[in-house]
Amino acid sequence: MSKTAIISMNRRRLLLGTAAFIVAGIFEPVMSDVSSDIVIQDGWLLKKGDLS
Amino acid sequence: MIFQNPKQYSDSGFIPKIIIIGSGPAGITIARQLAKAGIPCALLDAGEEDYSDASQKVYEGDVIGDHYYELHEARLRQLGGTSGHWAGWCRMLDAHDFDKHDWLPNSGWPIGRDAIEPFFADAREILGLPEFRKDTSITDSINLINLIRSDAVRFAEKYGDELAKSDKIAVVLDSYVTDLKAEGAKVTIANVTSQDGSSYQFKAPQFVVATGGIENSRLLLWSNEKSADPVVPDATALGRYWMEHPEFDCGEAIVDTQNVYKTEEDGAAFFAPSLKAMEKSGISNFHVLIQPIGYSGTKKLVADLACTAPSAAHWLADLMGQNLACGARVNVAIEQAPLFDNHVALSASRRDFAGIPRVELKWRKTELERKTIVEGLKLMGGALIEKDIGRLRMANWLIKGLDYPTEGEIAGFHHMGGTRMSSDPRLGVVDANCRVHGMENLFVGGSSIFATGGYANPTAPIVAFSLRLGGHLSSMAS
Numbered sequence: 001m002s003k004t005a006i007i008s009m010n011r012r013r014l015l016l017g018t019a020a021f022i023v024a025g026i027f028e029p030v031m032s033d034v035s036s037d038i039v040i041q042d043g044w045l046l047k048k049g050d051l052s
Numbered sequence: 053m054i055f056q057n058p059k060q061y062s063d064s065g066f067i068p069k070i071i072i073i074g075s076g077p078a079g080i081t082i083a084r085q086l087a088k089a090g091i092p093c094a095l096l097d098a099g100e101e102d103y104s105d106a107s108q109k110v111y112e113g114d115v116i117g118d119h120y121y122e123l124h125e126a127r128l129r130q131l132g133g134t135s136g137h138w139a140g141w142c143r144m145l146d147a148h149d150f151d152k153h154d155w156l157p158n159s160g161w162p163i164g165r166d167a168i169e170p171f172f173a174d175a176r177e178i179l180g181l182p183e184f185r186k187d188t189s190i191t192d193s194i195n196l197i198n199l200i201r202s203d204a205v206r207f208a209e210k211y212g213d214e215l216a217k218s219d220k221i222a223v224v225l226d227s228y229v230t231d232l233k234a235e236g237a238k239v240t241i242a243n244v245t246s247q248d249g250s251s252y253q254f255k256a257p258q259f260v261v262a263t264g265g266i267e268n269s270r271l272l273l274w275s276n277e278k279s280a281d282p283v284v285p286d287a288t289a290l291g292r293y294w295m296e297h298p299e300f301d302c303g304e305a306i307v308d309t310q311n312v313y314k315t316e317e318d319g320a321a322f323f324a325p326s327l328k329a330m331e332k333s334g335i336s337n338f339h340v341l342i343q344p345i346g347y348s349g350t351k352k353l354v355a356d357l358a359c360t361a362p363s364a365a366h367w368l369a370d371l372m373g374q375n376l377a378c379g380a381r382v383n384v385a386i387e388q389a390p391l392f393d394n395h396v397a398l399s400a401s402r403r404d405f406a407g408i409p410r411v412e413l414k415w416r417k418t419e420l421e422r423k424t425i426v427e428g429l430k431l432m433g434g435a436l437i438e439k440d441i442g443r444l445r446m447a448n449w450l451i452k453g454l455d456y457p458t459e460g461e462i463a464g465f466h467h468m469g470g471t472r473m474s475s476d477p478r479l480g481v482v483d484a485n486c487r488v489h490g491m492e493n494l495f496v497g498g499s500s501i502f503a504t505g506g507y508a509n510p511t512a513p514i515v516a517f518s519l520r521l522g523g524h525l526s527s528m529a530s
Contacts, residue, residue: 038437040446041360042356043450043451044357045429045436045437045443045445045446046437050361050363051360
């Protein structure tokens with residue numbers, strides 16, 4: 001691979017980045033709420049009042 | 053002066069007091085310190101002045117464990133080392149990064165941050181940095197931090213002329229140090245091979261290994277196999293406790309931009325936990341990047357939020373209509389605990405052109421990293437709620453407990469540990485002065501000495517540590 005290709009690829013990885021996800025799950029899902037006032041809904045961290 | 057190959061150097065009659073192996077930010081910084089003190093040194097690099105495929109190929113190796121970048125793409129083997137593709141982010145380690153923490157395995161340094169603070173001003177000058185701003189407390193748990201995006205210094209470009217003109221520094225290119233030979237507690241010879249296969253023996257009273265956070269371990273491991281007397285007498289920790297800064301896109305946010313925080317020029321902002329929050333949550337250090345995205349992405353985020361939380365969506369949509377809110381990507385980079393099992397080893401089956409075993413990097417993340425990301429996002433999201441300045445959504449892979457992403461950013465190209473600093477030779481390779489335990493004249497420079505990695509990008513600390521080592525070697529030599 002050429003120098004230009006390596007450097008541009010590395011910089012792209014360092015500076016931009018895009019996430020792609022794989023589906024083989026081995027970790028515990030995030031289920032617990034944060035506190036009595038903050039809940040997790042559809043991934044959002046929210047105040048209970050946000051849901052009204 | 054710059055010699056293009058070891059033969060030119062051998063013919064020159066130059067007599068160094070110190071041989072520095074590796075011409076990256078650490079090696080060049082140490083050499084410049086020595087030259088300022090009038091101490092002649094040879095600065096060897098295995099590569100050439102510019103990139104070459106042949107040189108880069110020596111860095112090929114295998115990663116066993118978690119997905120990682122190709123090893124020959126994660127560093128550069130040429131004058132100036134990996135500064136040639138560094139992105140320029142700068143921050144020093146936090147003071148508490150040097151402390152032992154019960155919740156972070158194998159944490160603690162034999163020195164404190166105060167040992168390198170006297171070198172920060174010179175490090176900033178070398179890297180062309182402004183003063184570091186003080187961190188700002190957002191909540192008890194989260195601070196706005198100052199991570200400087202510098203015009204990345206390419207050490208070969210910035211200091212090439214100075215090296216060429218110096219009569220105290222002999223830069224020797226195409227000089228691949230394959231192994232060191234020890235007699236008793238002293239290294240006596242550096243065996244050198246050039247690309248054409250010629251072999252040389254370089255001698256000096258002192259040696260510094262500064263070939264990077266992977267190669268330092270490789271060179272010392274192979275030297276221990278080749279040398280009759282060991283180069284690292286207690287090799288228990290050699291190659292071990294290797295660390296990276298795992299880094300992932302971990303979610304999105306909608307943030308109020310009017311009075312939230314002082315952002316960087318592109319609107320991005322970095323946050324990190326307080327020590328109290330780390331202790332309470334039992335997590336390692338990390339930083340969160342909140343970086344604005346475009347209008348269409350923001351609109352979609354608000355629409356998604358409206359489905360779940362109408363009240364919050366109406367509030368943020370109103371702000372967005374006034375150009376006072378925007379969507380953002382949320383990227384998290386984390387400190388990795390130094391673990392014995394994460395290590396650099398020599399391949400039993402693959403060798404390079406000089407017959408030296410290639411690297412096998414054995415590296416896995418643990419539950420601590422996952423916990424740090426999740427709890428860290430809760431702290432960050434909680435801070436946005438507490439100050440009523442935005443809302444954060446965790447990425448699907450975290451919510452559903454899927455494996456880590458394997459594309460895009462997965463780590464920082466930050467190679468730390470392998471010859472870590474410890475006062476105990478069983479737990480580390482170098483002492484508080486970066487001298488290899490049990491050896492009188494062998495020192496190590498660069499991020500392989502890091503006992504822990506914090507979350508700070510390592511280049512600025514590398515330069516500060518190198519200035520300290522250069523000063524120490526100068527006082528010894530004079």
